[in-house]
Amino acid sequence: MTRGPAGPATRLLHAGTPPLRDGSGPVNVPVVRTSTVRFGSVAAHEDLHRQRSAGERVATYGRHGLDTHRALEDAVTDLEGGHRAFLAPSGLGAISLVLLALLSPGDHALVADSVYAPVRRVDQTLLQRLGIELEYFSPAHEDLAALIRPKTRLVYLESPSSLLFEVLDLPALAAIARDRGVPLAMDNTWSGGWFHKPLSLGANISIQASTKYIAGHSDVMQGIVVVDSPALAAKLATAHEALGLSISADDAYLALRGLRTLPVRLAQHQRHATEVARWLQQQATVARVYYPALPEDAGHALWRRDFSGASGLVSFAFKDSDDRAARAFVDALRHFAIGASWGGYESLALLAPPERLRDHGYWRTQAPAGPVVRLHVGLEDPQDLIADLAQGLEHAARAVDWKNAA
Numbered sequence: 001m002t003r004g005p006a007g008p009a010t011r012l013l014h015a016g017t018p019p020l021r022d023g024s025g026p027v028n029v030p031v032v033r034t035s036t037v038r039f040g041s042v043a044a045h046e047d048l049h050r051q052r053s054a055g056e057r058v059a060t061y062g063r064h065g066l067d068t069h070r071a072l073e074d075a076v077t078d079l080e081g082g083h084r085a086f087l088a089p090s091g092l093g094a095i096s097l098v099l100l101a102l103l104s105p106g107d108h109a110l111v112a113d114s115v116y117a118p119v120r121r122v123d124q125t126l127l128q129r130l131g132i133e134l135e136y137f138s139p140a141h142e143d144l145a146a147l148i149r150p151k152t153r154l155v156y157l158e159s160p161s162s163l164l165f166e167v168l169d170l171p172a173l174a175a176i177a178r179d180r181g182v183p184l185a186m187d188n189t190w191s192g193g194w195f196h197k198p199l200s201l202g203a204n205i206s207i208q209a210s211t212k213y214i215a216g217h218s219d220v221m222q223g224i225v226v227v228d229s230p231a232l233a234a235k236l237a238t239a240h241e242a243l244g245l246s247i248s249a250d251d252a253y254l255a256l257r258g259l260r261t262l263p264v265r266l267a268q269h270q271r272h273a274t275e276v277a278r279w280l281q282q283q284a285t286v287a288r289v290y291y292p293a294l295p296e297d298a299g300h301a302l303w304r305r306d307f308s309g310a311s312g313l314v315s316f317a318f319k320d321s322d323d324r325a326a327r328a329f330v331d332a333l334r335h336f337a338i339g340a341s342w343g344g345y346e347s348l349a350l351l352a353p354p355e356r357l358r359d360h361g362y363w364r365t366q367a368p369a370g371p372v373v374r375l376h377v378g379l380e381d382p383q384d385l386i387a388d389l390a391q392g393l394e395h396a397a398r399a400v401d402w403k404n405a406a
């Protein structure tokens, strides 16, 4: 069935819908679970093997995934405006896939210093052992052109960053990398791929932890890599096959199901997070609120230029650098569970002490003096969330009073 030209939400809703058979059929893509693929003849088997060896997106074995996987790949390729997608068993797995696909012993890569912190562990525990050098740089302050070496094979960014949501000037950074022939990969998890299109702004690879907003219900671990060219697809396909990365058809189905409501969920996360961020700005004990959609945020101008919306993550720093207030605040919350992930329907809070900010590279840039609390603002009634935060701040104030009295 062809539906004719369609806008991005329409395409997201119908990507992968199976064709009618004998005049009828299900709305949803079936979950095709299998380890073994059957072939009608030896010749058909050989033919598909040849296609796969030539890099085509066909399955000769269950590890490659079947219809459910293809439908998810197609939908996310379309969402990101790319050439081809690869599925990984987690967001971190998707990041490692990109690093291993593009970097060899002796190679050098430039990495934004505020990237998702576990990337540094991949560096320290795996890449260094393989003789691959990652160099961390502050994309807002250092000159990327001056840092690129003859052996630089990748620039890796994340925008906005994971804890303080610094927005990078992606078009400017991508232009420099392109000039020097270095591919640029970006972690696009924050935007869900809906509010930000890195490939249209010069990135060559967009990575998402689909664990977060794409799946959207805190019930799937998954990562997706979308590349912009056949040459990068060939490199990714080789590494993907060598690493034996595979996800279940059930998880591919859940991500596809999440995608259908990505635009409406993100719009609601944005509304609630904006309300919470504005409210936090008015609180006497709050030093600073980090949310790019606020006009006062340092990244606001870039965000307005390059993003069409903001997601549900809001961080704030307490005025008091003693972490007792922040700990009492998070412990007192009732609607915000304490949790490190985000992107599901529910609200979460995470305390990031200064050591953790250092892990995220913030010692080099704008480290707040005290602890930061990161909120994932969920789809609950926003007045309930604000009332919860208010009672949390009262607990925090009492904790500080005890400290001052002691």
Ligand SMILES: *Cc1c(COP(=O)(O)O)cnc(C)c1O
Pocket (backbone or CB within 6 Å): 090, 091, 092, 093, 116, 158, 162, 187, 189, 190, 209, 210, 211, 212, 221, 222, 223, 341
């Ligand atoms: C969560 C996250 C990841 C890792 O995803 P997992 O599925 O948890 O491995 C990568 N990047 C960002 C920005 C994330 O928030």
